[in-house]
Amino acid sequence: MHSRRFFLVFLLPILWLLVACDSTENTTLKKLVVGVVSYGEGARSLEQYAALKEHLGAELKSLIELEPALNEIQAIDQIERQNWDLVFAPPGLAAIAISQAQYVPLLPREGGDQERSVIVVRDDHPAMAIKDLSNTTVALGQRGSAAGYYFPVFNLYGLTLAEIKFGSTPKEVLKWINQGEVAAGALSLAELGQYRADFKDADFRILHRDSHLVPSGAVLIGPDVDNVLQTQLLDALESAAPKTKRSVGYISNAQPPDYEYLIKVVKRVQPIAQRIREKPAPIYESTVAPAP
Known part of the structure; x- marks a missing residue:
């Protein structure tokens, strides 16, 4: 009798430990x-x-x-x-x-490799080429956006802008263009098509379309x-x-997707954009950047 009681006292903690371990694992x-x-x-x-x-x-x-x-x-x-x-x-x-x-x-x-980066103005804005944006205020997307940041910064290379504003969304960039807060703004062609319907009284014009395809996400x-x-x-x-x-x-x-070209653009833009938040904002570095 004593031996059986001793066996149970000895065995119960082991059984409890095994059950607890199994429960934790599950x-x-x-x-x-x-x-x-x-x-x-x-x-x-x-x-x-x-x-x-x-x-x-x-x-x-x-x-x-x-x-x-x-x-x-x-x-x-x-x-x-x-x-x-x-x-x-x-x-x-x-x-x-x-x-x-x-x-x-x-x-x-989804989206394929048919996307493009565009720089947009109001249709009544006098700018007819990128160089006409010199000393104006331009809206870009956030750092990390291919169509809204990296491609347009590369395309704006060599200019000094009065200021660069950074839109949290493509719709905000279009809002600033429409309200005249900026002369131009950058986003993707698809985003322009998606959001322009939200501005029924506005007529946007593509000032510049980048020649390189933006890969899908x-x-x-x-x-x-x-x-x-x-x-x-x-x-x-x-x-x-x-x-x-x-x-x-x-x-x-x-x-x-193949990101080889886009990665090159990202690397080239990094030194170009070192002073991008200054007023005025110089979009260049001390040496001329070769095309990626």
Whole structure:
């Protein structure tokens, strides 16, 4: 009797420990942080990515945390800190993540490689060429935007502007142009088509269209994600329902875009833009920058 009691007293703590360990193992999930640029529409982004979040969580048996950034500046900070495991990035942000933070592109986003960067004025503005913007105020997108920042800064090379204003969204850039707060503004051709309908009384004119195609955005994976999880993530993205893929705008079973030229533009713009926030703002460096 005593030996049986001793056996039970000895065995119970071991059984409790095994159950506790098993319970901890079952309730502790890996956490993956997914970053997106929401342009201030965080609630809409949460809704837009809800189905994908649920799908990835089920497929990977992980806790999926969606983290919208208000603009490219916030997104760059998160990428430089490598805080995001998976990123749904526009092209400029993708080029920075690949070249400066060791992110790896997995899949292309919708939009194709037919996008262009444009500099826009009101139709009644006297400027007829980029050189006519000298000593005026121009609006750009945030650092990190290919069409709104990197390509236009390169195209404005050699000018001194009275001031550069930085719009948090393409719509804000058009608003400033329409209200006469700036002489011109930069955004993508698609963004111009998307938002110009919001300004029914305005007539915008393209002053300059960059000759180079802007690659589409990409889905990228962080450098701290191991190879096994990379494969699992790609498989999960591929196996999502077509409606889910369309809702967040990525293309499965396709090669990611080629960012070689855009990365060159980003690198060339960095020294050109060193004094870009000054008034006046000189858009040049001490030596002439060769074309990328």
